[in-house]
Amino acid sequence: MSGLIQKMTYLLVSLIELMLSLRFVARLFGASSQAPFIAWLYENTAPLLAPFLYVFPSPSVKGRFVLEFSTLFAIFVYSFGAYLILEVMSMLGSFENKKK
Secondary structure, eight states: OOOHHHHHHHHHHHHHHHHHHHHHHHHHHTTTTTHHHHHHHHHHHHHHHEEEESSSSOOOOOOTOOOHHHHHHHHHHHHHHHHHHHHHHHHHHHHHHHHH
């Protein structure tokens, strides 16, 4: 059971990191938000990024090419959070195995 939970955690965090990374690259290169995929990407990553918005400034060049440090910070926090969850699950699993 815990193996399945670990795999699901890895899958979920990997998907979150992929989407946030795509958003970071799209903003960095000034992708048009009029493009359907980019609009979908921005719309679906907005809730993931909401707690981290405006934590850091987002400098831009000519108002189009944006370096979103908040997105990089969000990727770090989600990765670190998943690491902590998996470590706690591992410790609890080893504790349960010692009881048996």
